[in-house]
Amino acid sequence: MNRVYNFSAGPACLPLEVLKEAAEEMCDYRGSGMSVMEMSHRSSIFQDIIDEAEADLRKLVKIPDNYKVLFLQGGASQQFAAVPMNLMKNGVADYIVTGQWAKKAAKEATKYGKVKVLASSENKVFSYIPDCSSLDIDGDADYVYICENNTIYGTKYHTLPDTKGKDLVADVSSCFLSEPTDINKYGLVFAGAQKNVGPAGVVIAVIRDDLIRDDLPEYVPTMLKYKTHADAGSLYNTPPCYGIYICGKVFKHLIKEGGLEAMKEKNEHKAGILYDFLDESKMFSNPVERGSRSLMNVTFVTGNEELDKEFVKAAAARGLVNLKGHRTVGGMRASIYNAMPLEGVESLIAFMKEFEKEHR
Numbered sequence: 001m002n003r004v005y006n007f008s009a010g011p012a013c014l015p016l017e018v019l020k021e022a023a024e025e026m027c028d029y030r031g032s033g034m035s036v037m038e039m040s041h042r043s044s045i046f047q048d049i050i051d052e053a054e055a056d057l058r059k060l061v062k063i064p065d066n067y068k069v070l071f072l073q074g075g076a077s078q079q080f081a082a083v084p085m086n087l088m089k090n091g092v093a094d095y096i097v098t099g100q101w102a103k104k105a106a107k108e109a110t111k112y113g114k115v116k117v118l119a120s121s122e123n124k125v126f127s128y129i130p131d132c133s134s135l136d137i138d139g140d141a142d143y144v145y146i147c148e149n150n151t152i153y154g155t156k157y158h159t160l161p162d163t164k165g166k167d168l169v170a171d172v173s174s175c176f177l178s179e180p181t182d183i184n185k186y187g188l189v190f191a192g193a194q195k196n197v198g199p200a201g202v203v204i205a206v207i208r209d210d211l212i213r214d215d216l217p218e219y220v221p222t223m224l225k226y227k228t229h230a231d232a233g234s235l236y237n238t239p240p241c242y243g244i245y246i247c248g249k250v251f252k253h254l255i256k257e258g259g260l261e262a263m264k265e266k267n268e269h270k271a272g273i274l275y276d277f278l279d280e281s282k283m284f285s286n287p288v289e290r291g292s293r294s295l296m297n298v299t300f301v302t303g304n305e306e307l308d309k310e311f312v313k314a315a316a317a318r319g320l321v322n323l324k325g326h327r328t329v330g331g332m333r334a335s336i337y338n339a340m341p342l343e344g345v346e347s348l349i350a351f352m353k354e355f356e357k358e359h360r
């Protein structure tokens, strides 16, 4: 086996221990004589898997009892439509645009109601999080929407916006489970699993009970109503069974590793040494405003596109792969999610030092 350090933004690296355990159980899950991929989602064995996954997630995040946990499909992108369809009562919503994902979500919402962009950081290529302490929130707004960690640009909200009592909805795809979160501060959070949690195909939504409505417009598809999935315990139709099973293993792994406090400490250390190096380097730099830096996605450039390309190629030859920045921004990006070991970040820094010396 030859594992690389995989800095992909998503689908991304998963804990080796989880992969090994899944491999062991691949053909015969705990004496059932079949793989989790092959079993009925109506079987009691699978019911145990999904129940345990939910219970472990609740424990890990300390999700209050008045919030439902939903295991959905369709990617985070499908939530861009599901959110306004389910949450717009007055037909008005406020969005803060800090990157492509938030921009796409805001655009999608305009199909279902009036969207106001409260703040945006597009003027500086989304390299910062705008000041959200005194926003001009619409009195009729059904919710305020943010993308909490901006995967492409490497920025993160370090303080949540003051929503003046309106429900906060957050796309937490690339920061979910990276540190403790107070779910009470949100009406709804959702995350595509393939960034920090598990395999692509699963979306986890955590939603406060009172936001799960039945009085939705006729046009809302049954599959896009949160109520459909809440009432059926995420088993209205065939869920992404195998993906949920792997997510469950990741939750257990995180609990064993010390929970989200321990993750935060580990992630701050990993990101800290990388940012420290970037701040000292004469070749590499991080284009993000200091107070807005992400712990999960660290972007950097040399200032020379050809050199960037050469770096990405040379790094890959050393087993440091997927360091190319998003196609819309270029440069480099190291996604250092929970499952990226400290040694991976240390190896990257060592290689960057070497590259800098050789190319000076």
Ligand SMILES: *Cc1c(COP(=O)(O)O)cnc(C)c1O
Residues within 6 Å of the ligand: 010, 074, 075, 076, 077, 078, 101, 147, 149, 150, 151, 171, 172, 173, 174, 192, 195
């Ligand atoms: C990757 C990503 C998305 C899109 O996820 P899909 O599952 O591909 O739809 C949305 N939001 C954020 C923050 C992301 O990182």
